[in-house]
Amino acid sequence: MNYGIQAKPPGGYGMNRKILVTGGTGFIGSRVVKRLIEVGDIPIVLKRSFSNIWRVKEFIDKVITYDIDKVSIEQVFRKEKIDGVINLAVSYKKYASISDIDELIDVNVKLPVRLLELCKLNNIRLFVTAGSYFQYSHDDALLSDYRFSVARSLYSSTKSALGEIMRYYSKYENVKTAELIIFTPYGEMDHEERLIPYIIRQKLSGNKVHLTEGFQRLNLVYVGDIADAFVRALDIKDLQESNFVFNIANKESYSIREIVTVMEELFGSRIEAEWSVIKAEESDLSRNYLVDLENTEKILKWKPRFNIYEGLKNTIAFYRGKKDEN
Secondary structure (H helix, E strand, O other), rough: OOOOOOOOOOOOOOOOOEEEEEEEOHHHHHHHHHHHHHHOEEEEEEOOOOOOOOOOOHHHHHHHEOOOOOHHHHHHHHHOOOEEEEOOOOOOOOOOOOHHHHHHHHHHHHHHHHHHHHHHHEEEOEEEEEEHHHHHOOOOOEEEOOOOOOOOOOHHHHHHHHHHHHHHHHHHOOOOOEEEEEEEEEOOOOOOOOOHHHHHHHHHHOOEEEOOOOOHHHHHHHEEHHHHHHHHHHHHHHHOOEEEEEEEEEEEEEHHHHHHHHHHHHHHHOEEEEOOOOOOOOOOHHOEEOOOOOOOOOOOOOOOOOHHHHHHHHHHHHHHHHHHHH
């Protein structure tokens, strides 16, 4: 259902919570929306009239959508009885230039702060957002929530800035907030230029894979597990604390070489990998960081359900099916 300035839409899919979602047509956002539907909630997705909805097309009829280039966010808050907000809109710039500053600040700071203010004004007591493990410094050996040092980029600095603002709203404005620090996501419908889809697509096309030396370690988290974490975060409204930070990660990380080996087992044949063709950008990523998951397991009650074999198996099956369609 797509709504502009129209009569208030009927609810009733799950007769449960109405959750406003930004970034709901993206890789992670679409899976969060799907998971909300599965548990009986009603997602309200903010998008643009020209947004590509291919990831949510199969269940779009179970979603309330608003085109925010036609309807203001304030109007959405007035029209809907919203129970919570999940903010997944993001502007990611690996190497930000001066021309990127406005977009980074607008999407990563101004938009969520606007949402927080609307939560306060409309008595909506729950705001959940996605953080990035790049908010941790290279110097950290133990990646533990509330222990951020110097973020690794301007992008991750904007995410950390939002975290500080969320603490203000949770302490003084009665909005319960949670930041989920997402480690390396992967899965079906990922952006095709990312590492895992790149390797799979090259393998399926019979092409060689050009990689770094392969010793960088990645803490892979399957997108289905990430979606489950965001839905679980909606239940923190019943807890006494007002501000939370949760690491969404696995206890083990894998080098790129180990990941390729697992994928070869799943394919049942060798991947033609050319190592050291690409220069690694962050050599210290070869370190095996320890991720603190105590609060994630104890408070959020979340653990990953998919191991690397299961997650990669699902991902390979998706891209294999996509190739067969073409």
